[in-house]
Amino acid sequence: MLRLDGACGPPGSIVPKPGAGPVMDLSDEELDVVRSSFREIAIDPRASAGLFYDRLFELEPELRRMFPPDMEQQGAKMMSMLGAIVARIHDHAALLPMVGDLARRHAGYGALPAHYARVGEALLWTLEQRLGARCTEGVRDAWRKAYAGLAAAMTAAAARAA
Numbered sequence: 001m002l003r004l005d006g007a008c009g010p011p012g013s014i015v016p017k018p019g020a021g022p023v024m025d026l027s028d029e030e031l032d033v034v035r036s037s038f039r040e041i042a043i044d045p046r047a048s049a050g051l052f053y054d055r056l057f058e059l060e061p062e063l064r065r066m067f068p069p070d071m072e073q074q075g076a077k078m079m080s081m082l083g084a085i086v087a088r089i090h091d092h093a094a095l096l097p098m099v100g101d102l103a104r105r106h107a108g109y110g111a112l113p114a115h116y117a118r119v120g121e122a123l124l125w126t127l128e129q130r131l132g133a134r135c136t137e138g139v140r141d142a143w144r145k146a147y148a149g150l151a152a153a154m155t156a157a158a159a160r161a162a
């Protein structure tokens with residue numbers, strides 16, 4: 001089981017509340033669900049990243065200017081980082097330093113806690129688009145938990161570095 005600092009928002013929410021207690025506490029079944037659904041969307045990383053960023057910029061148009069004009073490479077980096085995170089999702093000791101570094105870089109890009117919530121929404125939407133009927137409530141719940149833990153750990157690490 002993996003525990004990260006931070007806590008979930010209200011039920012069903014993926015808005016992180018940093019510093020409010022341990023959050024990512026996925027069962028073995030939930031870990032399997034996150035891994036297998038990620039494998040599915042990573043078969044075509046370009047398509048998944050395209051959907052993800054299109055949705056993100058639709059939800060929060062002002063984020064577009066923070067990114068480079070050509071999103072091809074950014075999409076590949078994002079999917080590869082998500083893959084690295086998912087590969088370590090059961091391993092707290094390996095995951096936290098990596099996520100802490102990522103968070104500190106993101107503080108430099110100007111990422112704010114509210115942005116993490118938008119990224120979470122865009123990610124869940126992408127899973128729904130790519131998995132279709134296979135994106136069951138169980139899949140969505142496992143990802144909500146995993147992403148809430150990731151976002152809480154990142155916002156907490158960024159706040160510590162500030």
Ligand code: HEM
Binds near residue numbers: 063109110115154
């Ligand atoms: C929690 C999930 C997130 C993951 C896994 C992720 C992943 C990445 C990766 C791998 C990069 C490439 C550069 C690097 O590694 O530092 C990157 C860049 C970037 N991300 Fe994120 N990110 C996340 C959340 C966010 C959020 C919430 C924002 C807020 C706006 C954001 C904005 C950016 C920006 C502006 C860049 C730099 C683009 C550039 O100038 O090249 N990301 N992200």
